[in-house]
Amino acid sequence: MTCVNALGLIAIALLVVAVATATAQKTDIPSAQPIEPPSRALGTCLRLIQSERYGEARKLADKLVRDFPKSSRACLMLALADHKNHRYEAAKPNFEKAMELDPHDRAVWSFYGWCLYNLGRADEARGMFEKFLKAQPDYADAHFAIGLLDFEADQIADATTRFQTAIRLSAAAKSRSEEAKARARLADVFVRQEKLEQAKQELEKAVKLNPNLYGAFFKLSRVRLRLGDKEGAEQARRMYDLVRERIRPTKGHAE
C-alpha cells in the first residue's frame, strides 16, 4: 500500500516529465537524441507494474534503459519492476543509477528508502527517508517509514511522533489509506505501552478509513479480546478473514 501511494507520486511525476519532454522536443535540435523515453512508453511500463505484470514491465524497462542510457526515469522503471515484485536487491542498483542520473528526483529517494527497509538495512533506509523529508517535510509516507524504523529500534516516543505526523499529513491530504495505515501502526505503539483503549480507538478509525486493511482488523480483534469484548473481537476477526481472503496478500508484506 505504501508503494501504491508512491506509485501515485510517480505517476504525477511522469506527467511533469511528459510535459517537459514535449516542450524539450519542440525546442531541441531535431537530430539530438532525447534523454528521456517517450512518456507513453514510461506510462505503459508503469501500467504493467501496477497490474503486477512484472516480467513484461522489466523487459520493457530494460529496453528503455538500453535505448535511453541517461534516463533516470527508465532506470526508475526498471528498479520498480523488481521492487514491486519484492526483488529488492535486484532493484537496488537501478535505484542507485536513477539517483546518479537525476540527483534531485525525490520519488526515487522514497522508493529506494523502502527498498532498503525491505532489505533490512535500517540505517541506510532512515538516511534516505530523512533526505526526502529535508526536501519535502510534508510527505506523510516518509514520516510513516521513519516511524516504523523507530518502532523497530524500540524508540517508542519517536515512533509515536512520526505516526502522529503521518496521520496529520495524510488527513490534510485526504489520503484515507495512508492515514489508516499510520493509525494502525500508532495502535501498535499503544499496544506496546499497554494502552489498549487508545489502540482500539486508532484501529477502529483505521478500518473505517480503509476497510481493506486486513491487518488492522486482526489487531482490532486482538485488542478487543484483551479488553474483554469477545463479541467485538469476533466481529473484527470475521472481517479480517473476509478481507484477507479477498485480498490474498503476499506473505510478509503487510505494508
Added chain:
Amino acid sequence: MVAAAVLALLPSPFARAADIRFSDFTQASGIDLTLTCGGTPSREIIEVDGGGVAFIDFDNDGDWDIFFANGARMADPEHGPGSKLYENRGDGTFRDVTQSIGITLTRWATGVAVGDIDGDRFDDLFITCYGRNVMLKNDRGKRFVDVTRETGLGDTRWATSAAFGDIDNDGDLDLYTVNYLVFDANHPPSRQGKEYKGVNVMAGPHGLVAQADILYENTGGRFRDITEDSGCGSVRAGYGLVTTMIDFDDDGRLDIFVGNDSAENFLFHNLGGNRFENVGPFAGVSGNMDGSNQATMGIALADVDRNGRVDFFTTNFSSDTNTLHLNLDGVFFDDRTSQFGLGLVSREFLSWGCGFYDFDSDGDEDLFISNGHVYPQAKTHDIDSDYEQPPVLFERKGPRFERLTYQGSPFETPLKGRAVAFGDIDNDGDVDIVHTTLNDRVRIWRNESPRACVAVVELKQDSHNHRAYGSMVELSVGGKTYRRWITGGGSFQSANAPVAYFGLGDIKDTEAVLNITWPDGAKTTVKNVPLNKRLTVTPKSFQATDLDR
C-alpha cells in the same frame, strides 16, 4: 509494575564483558558425517529439509550421546546411508556405535524425539520419516530394538518433527507427531508456473495437500491415536514442521504448539481429560502481529522479558522476519519481535533450528539460529537471500539482542543450515551446538567462552517420564530469578538435552535456591544450592557432581 518490568530488562547484575566464543570442534569430535536428503541440488520439496539431531544419554553414563536422523534419495527412499548414533567417550569426543547398538534404519529419516516410552529409565528414540515412522526401544543401553509395530507408531505419512510429553499427567510419555504434506517420490509435482519473486522454483507447499498431525496417548507402552477425540484433529491440516509441548498458561497441563509452513500455527490448549482446543488465533501465536501467516520452521522457548512466563520465538522464511511472541499473561501473546531487535535483521535469512541459551554464562540467554535457503537457485540478487547462509548468533545486551560477529568465529561461513540441537558435550557446564546442514557435513561447535559461574540442573523422577519433561526449573540467586523449561523435544526435527543450563557471570558466595515445578504440579525447593556443579534433582533429594572444568 512497569518499573519492575523495566528493571527486569536491565543488564544482569552479574554481567561482565561479553565474550562468546565457539570453535569448530567437528574434526576433533570424531563425528565425520555427511547427512543425505535427496540429491544436490534439491529439485523437490522432499529434498530441502535435511535430517534432525538429538541429544540422548542412551547408556545412562551421564554424558550426552548424539543421534542423527539421516535421509535417502528419491530413487530409493527406503535405502539411504542410514541414521547414526554416536557415543560420547566422556570428554566430548565420539565414536560411531550405530552398528554395534543394532540400529539399522536406512529409511529416509527426517526428525527425532527422545523419550522413555516404557519406564525402564532408558531413553528410546522415535524417528519421523518419509515413509513409516520408526520407534526404537533402548534395551538397557546395550541395543536398540524396532518396536514400531508393537507400539502402534508406524504411521506412513511424511512426518517432520515430534515431541514427547505427559499430556494427561498419568506419569507416562505421550507423543505428538507433525506431518507435512502428501508427496509421491515417483510422481513429483510439476514445477511449471511455480514462481518465487519471478524465479521458477520447486512446487510446494502451496498447491500440495497438507497432512494432518497425530496425537498419541501412551497406554502402557502401546500408543493410541487420539487426534480426533482430543480435538487436535478439528483444525485444517497445516504443513507442519515443528512442535513443542509446554505448559504456557501454568495450569499444570502440557499444551502443544505446532509450527506450520505457510499456514496458521496451532496452539492446542490442554483442557484436561485428553481434550484440546486450538487457541492459536485467540492467543496471538498463529501468525505475526499483522495477522500474516508465516512459514514457521523452528521454535525456541525462553522467558525473554523475565515476567515468569514462557515466550515463543519462531523462525521463518526469507523476506519475512522471525517472530518473538511474548507471553503476556498466560492467555495472550504479543508479537514483540522489533522491541527486542530481532525483526528487520532477519529478513535476509531463511531460518530453521534455533535456541535460547546463555552461551557466555553472563546471566541472560542469547539466541542461536541456523540458516539456509530451500531454493538452490537462491541468490541475493534475485530473491534477496542466498542459498548458503551463515548461522546467526545474537547476544542479549540489556533489553535487546544484537548480532554477534567476531574474528575467527565459526559462524561466518555460509552453510545450508537446517536442524540444530543444544547440550553440553564435554560436561564443562556451558552449552555446545550440534548443527546439521543439507547434504553436507555435520558440525560440532564447542563453546569456548571464558569460564563463568554456572549451574547445570537435571531432573529425575520416579515415573516413566523419568526426565520430567514438562517441568519448570527456577533458580533464584542474587535477588534475581531465572527460569528454564524441560521439554521432550527441541527446535526443528530435533531434541535438545533436557537440562536447565544457568549462567551466572562472576557471582560469588551468594546463596542460591532452586524451585522445581514438576509435571504434575508438585513443587520442590532446594536451598543452599552449590554453584558450578551439575545438580541432579529428584522430588525428594538432590545430588551435586563436579563439572569437568
